[in-house]
Amino acid sequence: xxxxxxxxxxxxxxxxxxxxxxxxxxxxxxxxxxxxxxxxxxxxxxxxxxxxxxxxxxxxxxxxxxxxxxxxxxxxxxxxxxxxxxxxxxxxxxxxxxxxxxxxxxxxxxxxxxxxxxxxxxxxxxxxxxxxxxxxxxxxxxxxxxxxxxxxxxxxxxxxx
Amino acid sequence: xxxxxxxxxxxxxxxxxxxxxxxxxxxxxxxxxxxxxxxxxxxxxxxxxxxxxxxxxxxxxxxxxxxxxxxxxxxxxxxxxxxxxxxxxxxxxxxxxxxxxxxxxxxxxxxxxxxxxxxxxxxxxxxxxxxxxxxxxxxxxxxxxxxxxxxxxxxxxxxxxxxxxxxxxxxxxxxxxxxxxxxxxxxxxxxxxxxxxxxxxxxxxxxxxxxxxxxxxxxxxxxxxxxxxxxxxxxxxxxxxxxxxxxxxxxxxxxxxxxxxxxxxxxxxxxxxxxxxxxxxxxxxxxxxxxxxxxxxxxxxxxxxxxxxxxxxxxxxxxxxxxxxxxxxxxxxxxxxxxxxxxxxxxxxxxxxxxxxxxxxxxxxxx
Amino acid sequence: xxxxxxxxxxxxxxxxxxxxxxxxxxxxxxxxxxxxxxxxxxxxxxxxxxxxxxxxxxxxxxxxxxxxxxxxxxxxxxxxxxxxxxxxxxxxxxxxxxxxxxxxxxxxxxxxxxxxxxxxxxxxxxxxxxxxxxxxxxxxxxxxxxxxxxxxxxxxxxxxxxxxxxxxxxxxxxxxxxxxxxxxxxxxxxxxxxxxxxxxxxxxxxxxxxxxxxxxxxxxxxxxxxxxxxxxxxxxxxxxxxxxxxxxxxxxxxxxxxxxxxxxxxxxxxxxxxxxxxxxxxxxxxxxxxxxxxxxxxxxxxxxxxxxxxxxxxxxxxxxxxxxxxxxxxxxxxxxxxxxxxxxxx
Numbered sequence: 001x002x003x004x005x006x007x008x009x010x011x012x013x014x015x016x017x018x019x020x021x022x023x024x025x026x027x028x029x030x031x032x033x034x035x036x037x038x039x040x041x042x043x044x045x046x047x048x049x050x051x052x053x054x055x056x057x058x059x060x061x062x063x064x065x066x067x068x069x070x071x072x073x074x075x076x077x078x079x080x081x082x083x084x085x086x087x088x089x090x091x092x093x094x095x096x097x098x099x100x101x102x103x104x105x106x107x108x109x110x111x112x113x114x115x116x117x118x119x120x121x122x123x124x125x126x127x128x129x130x131x132x133x134x135x136x137x138x139x140x141x142x143x144x145x146x147x148x149x150x151x152x153x154x155x156x157x158x159x160x161x
Numbered sequence: 162x163x164x165x166x167x168x169x170x171x172x173x174x175x176x177x178x179x180x181x182x183x184x185x186x187x188x189x190x191x192x193x194x195x196x197x198x199x200x201x202x203x204x205x206x207x208x209x210x211x212x213x214x215x216x217x218x219x220x221x222x223x224x225x226x227x228x229x230x231x232x233x234x235x236x237x238x239x240x241x242x243x244x245x246x247x248x249x250x251x252x253x254x255x256x257x258x259x260x261x262x263x264x265x266x267x268x269x270x271x272x273x274x275x276x277x278x279x280x281x282x283x284x285x286x287x288x289x290x291x292x293x294x295x296x297x298x299x300x301x302x303x304x305x306x307x308x309x310x311x312x313x314x315x316x317x318x319x320x321x322x323x324x325x326x327x328x329x330x331x332x333x334x335x336x337x338x339x340x341x342x343x344x345x346x347x348x349x350x351x352x353x354x355x356x357x358x359x360x361x362x363x364x365x366x367x368x369x370x371x372x373x374x375x376x377x378x379x380x381x382x383x384x385x386x387x388x389x390x391x392x393x394x395x396x397x398x399x400x401x402x403x404x405x406x407x408x409x410x411x412x413x414x415x416x417x418x419x420x421x422x423x424x425x426x427x428x429x430x431x432x433x434x435x436x437x438x439x440x441x442x443x444x445x446x447x448x449x450x451x452x453x454x455x456x457x458x459x460x461x462x463x464x465x466x467x468x469x470x471x472x473x474x475x476x477x478x479x480x481x482x483x484x485x486x487x488x489x490x491x492x493x494x495x496x497x498x499x500x501x502x503x504x505x506x507x508x509x510x511x512x513x514x515x516x517x518x519x520x521x522x523x524x525x526x527x528x
Numbered sequence: 529x530x531x532x533x534x535x536x537x538x539x540x541x542x543x544x545x546x547x548x549x550x551x552x553x554x555x556x557x558x559x560x561x562x563x564x565x566x567x568x569x570x571x572x573x574x575x576x577x578x579x580x581x582x583x584x585x586x587x588x589x590x591x592x593x594x595x596x597x598x599x600x601x602x603x604x605x606x607x608x609x610x611x612x613x614x615x616x617x618x619x620x621x622x623x624x625x626x627x628x629x630x631x632x633x634x635x636x637x638x639x640x641x642x643x644x645x646x647x648x649x650x651x652x653x654x655x656x657x658x659x660x661x662x663x664x665x666x667x668x669x670x671x672x673x674x675x676x677x678x679x680x681x682x683x684x685x686x687x688x689x690x691x692x693x694x695x696x697x698x699x700x701x702x703x704x705x706x707x708x709x710x711x712x713x714x715x716x717x718x719x720x721x722x723x724x725x726x727x728x729x730x731x732x733x734x735x736x737x738x739x740x741x742x743x744x745x746x747x748x749x750x751x752x753x754x755x756x757x758x759x760x761x762x763x764x765x766x767x768x769x770x771x772x773x774x775x776x777x778x779x780x781x782x783x784x785x786x787x788x789x790x791x792x793x794x795x796x797x798x799x800x801x802x803x804x805x806x807x808x809x810x811x812x813x814x815x816x817x818x819x820x821x822x823x824x825x826x827x828x829x830x831x832x833x834x835x836x837x838x839x840x841x842x843x844x845x846x847x848x849x850x851x852x853x854x855x856x857x858x859x860x861x862x863x864x865x866x867x868x869x870x871x872x873x874x
Binding site: 275278279281282284285286288289290292293295296297299300303304482484486487490491493494496497498500501504505507508509511512 | 597645648649650651652654655656658659660662663665666667669670673674690802847849851852853854855856859860862863866867868
């Protein structure tokens with residue numbers, strides 16, 4: 001008697017469950033996605049304004065002060081960031097006593113191509129509206145060179161089973 | 162009393178023999194207690210989930226599910242995609258499991274239906290099915306990925322432009338689960354790492370199996386395992402239930418392979434899954450399980466004893482005869498031999514039961 | 529029309545598809561620059577190499593013991609014969625005959641023990657056979673390290689003990705059967721001796737199944753209850769069939785080695801049963817019925833595919849997919865045979 005409603009209910013429950021799994025998958029993708037972000041510390045001109053290079057400073061990612069990174073003039077850094085939104089705090093430091101002369105914090109969203117664009121630390125320190133600058137060695141959408149040797153080297157020293 | 166002791170010794174003969182073997186081999190190998198405890202903890206965390214996935218088909222009377230390699234392949238495909246999208250950490254593992262799930266369900270569905278056409282020889286059929294699916298898997302991974310399937314990461318793709326590399330380093334995923342809730346303690350002068358998170362998952366799985374046994378579906382499976390014809394006449398959908406048993410096993414094996422590989426840290430795209438089936442089955446049997454009866458305790462005893470032998474035997478072989486190779490062959494021999502012995506004992510018992518019942522039917526007296 | 533349908537039903541779709549596939553390969557071969565002469569002689573050489581191993585399936589299938597996944601056991605007997613012959617430095621025809629003379633009794637002995645197991649596990653022979661084969665290969669791995677072989681061509685150079693993984697038969701009895709009366713015409717090569725030997729073996733098995741024992745064996749395979757009622761000792765017949773299969777496996781591997789040029793030890797024989805099983809099934813055998821024709825047809829089809837796919841497919845799409853095709857074809861064939869609804873015997 002209650003055959004038909006049961007079937008419909010079961011169908012709905014299953015659909016909802018599958019949708020939940022898909023949503024969970026998408027959430028995991030967003031939370032766990034790792035981005036290789038290029039950071040550049042050099043004098044840049046954005047929208048007609050020049051932001052001078054940071055002679056000596058420190059970069060704190062997502063407020064983790066234990067993992068502060070030293071920045072020197074004309075540094076280029078590669079940072080692996082997990083997740084879509086991050087805060088970058090740039091401190092311009094005095095070379096003699098490490099005291100902060102200037103602090104700027106900036107929220108970034110990973111909605112740009114991390115190979116095409118670099119983040120300018122100087123622009124963050126200068127509190128510029130835009131902080132993305134083109135990656136000069138970006139060669140456009142094409143096959144990246146394989147990393148044969150590197151990957152093979154990683155593989156040793158691991159037990160088989 | 163004597164009789165009960167004897168019964169106990171007989172029904173646990175396999176684990177007892179292995180305890181004895183290990184007791185002999187451990188002093189010869191000269192490993193410290195701390196090292197061995199660490200190894201056993203690591204290997205329990207690494208392998209238990211895979212071995213547990215074998216329990217449900219045994220419950221349904223389908224024997225050892227050699228088709229669990231299908232699940233392992235699904236798990237590896239999930240990992241390939243997680244790596245390709247560079248999703249790391251626990252989310253990466255969850256995503257890999259989620260991707261592997263529909264693949265494992267599909268493969269399990271196919272496997273279950275194939276096995277329904279081969280009742281009475283499920284094991285050999287699922288074994289060959291594993292080889293067959295391996296061919297399909299190789300086709301997908303070696304030719305379709307990078308060509309038809311959107312896999313682009315240079316970390317994965319061979320330099321010729323398509324196909325997955327033989328050894329894939331699971332950067333970012335490696336030990337993601339094991340290190341998530343790591344507990345350290347000192348044993349002698351050896352610091353032992355205990356992956357609590359992994360063991361929690363394994364515990365949840367054990368609870369699932371205990372709960373599952375009590376459900377309607379679980380009861381049906383046990384009825385089918387005892388007597389398929391009787392279950393059929395009692396109105397249980399035999400074929401459907403058998404398919405479900407295999408699907409559950411395959412999906413869990415896929416998760417198990419993800420856990421296994423995150424611990425190892427490197428995926429041998431074309432080999433990792435092949436040994437999974439054999440080693441898991443051997444471990445379960447060494448734990449005292451038979452083809453028709455296996456419990457959760459068999460899993461943990463089996464994994465510990467099997468891997469104790471695995472760790473100890475090469476060194477013991479080297480110390481005894483001067484050739485580590487000998488110990489390695491010995492453990493391969495034990496893995497195969499234990500499966501062969503378990504199959505023989507089981508079949509022999511069944512044959513005798515059949516003959517006894519036949520004699521009973523004829524009304525002859527038993528000698 | 530009905531007859532055609534019946535024929536297809538009998539023959540089985542997979543065989544027809546694979547047969548057509550092979551035909552297509554041979555037709556396309558010249559167009560993509562594959563030399564047909566070489567291909568055909570390659571196929572023939574491989575048929576000769578593998579024929580006896582495939583033939584080793586027949587006795588066990590006929591007596592109802594199922595597909596002989598335990599072929600590695602016979603192969604081990606053959607390996608022991610071959611290594612002993614090399615150890616004593618036996619050369620040429622004498623060498624191979626000596627290898628046979630060691631391998632056959634060993635094969636019969638192993639087969640006898642193997643049969644004692646199989647007779648206690650009726651109905652589940654195949655899985656057990658697989659693992660008996662595997663474990664004997666692993667056991668022999670240890671034996672190869674420990675056995676007191678001393679011939680310098682066979683043992684590891686530096687360690688001084690234990691056999692090498694591959695041993696060349698060159699200088700001993702390499703190609704003694706193949707090159708006997710062989711025909712060489714340009715790129716075409718026909719190993720007459722090997723084929724004569726193959727035919728000899730086929731005739732022996734064929735004749736055996738015409739004897740009283742052979743007929744009894746077939747009876748056991750097709751209906752054990754009936755056979756028992758007729759006064760046939762079922763276990764004895766099964767034992768003989770297993771011994772015969774194992775001995776044929778031993779002979780088969782020596783024939784294989786003299787053509788291949790190497791003796792492969794250690795894990796080499798592990799998976800050797802699968803191609804042989806696939807071949808006989810491809811030839812039209814089922815899990816409980818096999819004939820000499822099945823052996824010949826199956827070996828030709830299977831080896832034909834193994835030889836032709838790499839060369840043709842490679843030239844066609846510039847990708848080596850032969851390994852994948854081999855896995856899918858051989859295991860697909862076994863799977864097909866296992867899942868066919870057969871008459872329930874028990």
